[in-house]
Amino acid sequence: MKLPAIALIPRFPADTVPRAQNPLARPILPMDELPAHMRPERSFQGFILALQRFWAEQGCVILQPYDMEMGAGTFHPATTLRALGPRPWRAAYVQPSRRPKDGRYGENPNRMQHYYQYQVIMKPSPPDLQDLYLKSLAAIGLDSSLHDIRFVEDDWESPTLGAWGLGWECWCDGMEVSQFTYFQQVAGVECAPVAGELTYGLERLAMYVQGVDRVYDLNFNGREGADKVTYGDVFLQAEQEYSRHNFEYSDAEMLFKQFVMAEEACKKYLAAGWKNGGNQKEHLMALPAYDQCIKASHVFNLLDARGVISVTERASYIARVRDLAKACGEAWVHTEAGRAA
Amino acid sequence: MPDLLLELFSEEIPARMQAKAADDLRRMVTDKLVAEGLVYEGAKAFVTPRRLALTVHGIPARQPDLKTERKGPKIGAPDAAVQGFLKATGLKSLDEANIQRDPKGDFYIALIEKPGRATLDVLAELLPVIVRTFPWPKSMRWGERSAKPGALTWVRPLHSIIATFGIETEEPEVVKFAIDGIDAGQTTHGHRFMAPSAISVRRFDDYEAKLKAAKVVLDPQARKDIILADAKQLAFAQGFELVEDQVLLDEVSGLVEWPVVLMGSFDQEFLSIPGEVIRATIRNNQKCFVVSDPKTGKLTNKFILTANIEASDGGKAIIAGNERVIRARLSDAKFFYETDLKTKLEDRLPKFEQIIFHEKLGTQGERIKRIERLAAEIAPLVGADVEKTKRAAHLAKADLLTEVVGEFPELQGLMGKYYALAQGEDASVAAASEEHWKPQGPADRVPSDPVSIAVALADKIDTLVGFWAIDEKPTGSKDPYALRRAALGAIRLIVENTIRLPILKAAQSAIDGLPAKGAKYPAADVQKLPADLLSFFADRLKVQLRDQGARHDLVDAVFALGGQDDLLMVVRRVEALAKFLDTDDGKNLLAGTKRASNILSIEEKKDKRSFDGAPDAALYKLDEEKALAKAIDQVKSEAGSAVAKEDFAAAMRAMAKLRPAVDAFFDKVKVNDDEPKVRENRLKLLNEIRAATRAVADFSKIEG
Structure with missing residues (x-):
């Protein structure tokens, strides 16, 4: 029997694929009947839903995207701030990620200024996190008896977040599909306990599973013919418009001001948030202050894309955002959710 | 066991x-x-x-049992001392201790047996x-x-x-x-x-x-052997050849427990990209090997990957996946390459005005101008066309700003060559983009095209002089700007291409081109700089000769003559000297000269004066004195004229003639004659031996 290039998860009695011997290849989800258009290899949304479902099964809270512009899922307070402090935390969510500099006016097959990351955070990192990750790949149709899945060294560091961790890029048949990190420090604070973070590049993975070479050709809704909606139908125009905006028309003067405003607001909220007049024991406004840090970071990315920040200034802007992030981390560990019970 | x-x-x-x-x-x-x-x-x-x-x-x-003795207090010592001794040694009472007699008294001794665990x-x-x-x-x-x-x-x-x-x-x-x-x-x-x-x-x-x-090959060497053998076999089976890559093999063998080697291919159209770019793309990003066609020596559209599993479909999906990624990567590389080709190298140069080379040494743009000027000065000395040299120096660094080099820094220089050729530059000018970086290390090739030599020397001398001027010299194991490598590179360029380049003069010229002194440039002592740099070259030359197993002490003997800044002549002298010192004549003359020097330094100390000046022929009493004086005159003039002709072998042959006279002198003549005038004259004669040998080297600096 000729096997398809991508193994399908036998969730449908009609297309039973021989189950591999490897226990990881077994479907994790109950054998319910998913309609074809919802299967991960057929639609982008089905693909996301399969991940949501898988991580929900692992006890994660399934959050919705954070309602602010940010460069990566790591910026979501559910990761940055919740990674700090002793309390256990398990969450998973999709986060739209804005990288103004990566815009290509919709002309590059896989580079965009807006794309989706799927983010999983588990604190403390469970002993079987690698196995869970591999099972999640099986859940989206990547059979580890058919594909070459590898953990290749990748030390993660975010200068703007004052964060670092050790882990890997996860490769599937030579393609980087995820990042796997054990956070050691976030916002300048040691992680105790350590959280494990998984980040999936959703479009890239979905392209692989759907077998398309151009992101805009991804089937978004899993329908065919007139009902089919592609990724390009949803996002191509946005890529063109935002590339134009990010590189040519964004109002640099306003953005410079916004950066300073966000920076000042962040500091103001942090200073005002200490209970009982700043005895540095209990903080009541870490989250609103952190929003301003996210804001400053994104404004910086916009300015950077606009090419109005020189090489030397660049380092100092990054340091300013990092200082905000660190101060927010410090405040967070003095809040209800961030400190020891 | x-x-x-x-x-x-x-x-x-x-x-x-x-x-x-x-x-x-x-x-x-x-x-x-x-x-x-x-x-x-x-x-x-x-x-x-x-x-x-x-x-x-x-x-x-x-473990073996351990027996140790421990000396305790004297017999009759206070009880506290005894108790302390018992406690420390674990003895129950003094009955278990031995007594040792000692001139100072009798002491308790504890024999402690520590049984091995x-x-x-x-x-x-x-x-x-x-x-x-x-x-x-x-x-x-x-x-x-x-x-x-x-x-x-x-x-x-x-x-x-x-x-x-x-x-x-x-x-x-x-x-x-x-x-x-x-x-x-x-x-x-x-x-x-x-x-x-x-x-x-x-x-x-x-x-x-x-x-x-359980599908784990424990031994890394065994995994490497498997990968290499299988990769070669896969390539061979299709009439191709694996492009071997030890560093990649080491890395790949560390990514798998069960190596499964597979071959994939990519579209022929990508072969229009330079092979080095294809290789860098496939190797660095995908950790795959490339394959060449032995008939053409060029890359083929194949690559070899090492998977970690025996896939249930025989690897079809793995190959297909890797092919997709490599296709995307090569598309990017091709795009970069083609984008680069659209901009002329010289049009990239203005950007260098914004890029700092070193805060105290100005921008890259300024540095390129310095190299251009210095290279033009060096060009006539190495037989290079001045205009071509200027052009080459002008363009040599331009590829640093190209997309391909940005992606693959290890292709710097090489891409410059390709882009220069593509825009119709002269072949020597284009080659200099790649060659002026060389030699990168002791094993690297030394360029031989005069244009490349001139640019390479200018680049290295500018680097050395610049960092010397701001006092960023290498110290101990720290050499962040790779200055030792630059100096060794300059030495090899000069010696292997037999180039006459006065280093002091070149260094002075490079100094003159540096950014103005002041806030921007807190220079170290500029007066001393060329000489200081020359002694750094002397040190590098010694290291190089030592690495080649040659006599490095001779370098000091030659540099001690002073004014030696022509590295080629230094090396020639050292070579001739080494050969001479291997002969009996050489060894004996060295011994004789050293003996003369020793006697002189003792007597100079005694008399608190030196014995310079010509000896008085009227005071010679013995034939051996006269013979030596005659030999010295003859050798001086012969060696002198040979050195003037840079024929160091002939100079050494002339030196050899000195030996019998020196030997006979020490045999028959008592230097410290009772008559003070004769003694002084003989000491002056000894001084003449030393002076005569300085025509080729300072023998006192030679070991042995």
């Missing part, structure tokens, strides 16, 4: 750290065993992406210490225990430990210890995907065999 088996099973260890980790494990365990008096027969360490393993065989089952117990104590202090370049915490201070750190989460100890014929014992909740035992796991179940092992032999059955 019993053997130890140790395995530390973890999540994936970075490939680049594996070899050293195996070495460290072996060294740490065996050092500690020896320190505990446990001399072993042999040890070998292994590593895969998921495990560090060690076998130590032939360890004694127990069972090796199993020693291991249980030392292995956890090794795990906790293991020198990973970077290590991390993980899981629940990371909440507490003092949690175990490892390169990635550590999952299990095997530690067994015992003799071949018996069931070995588990070395009992636990680290952060991990109990040492005898269980491990096979291949992550193909044989993930638990495996119980007893000793190294069955450990290695069971792992193999």
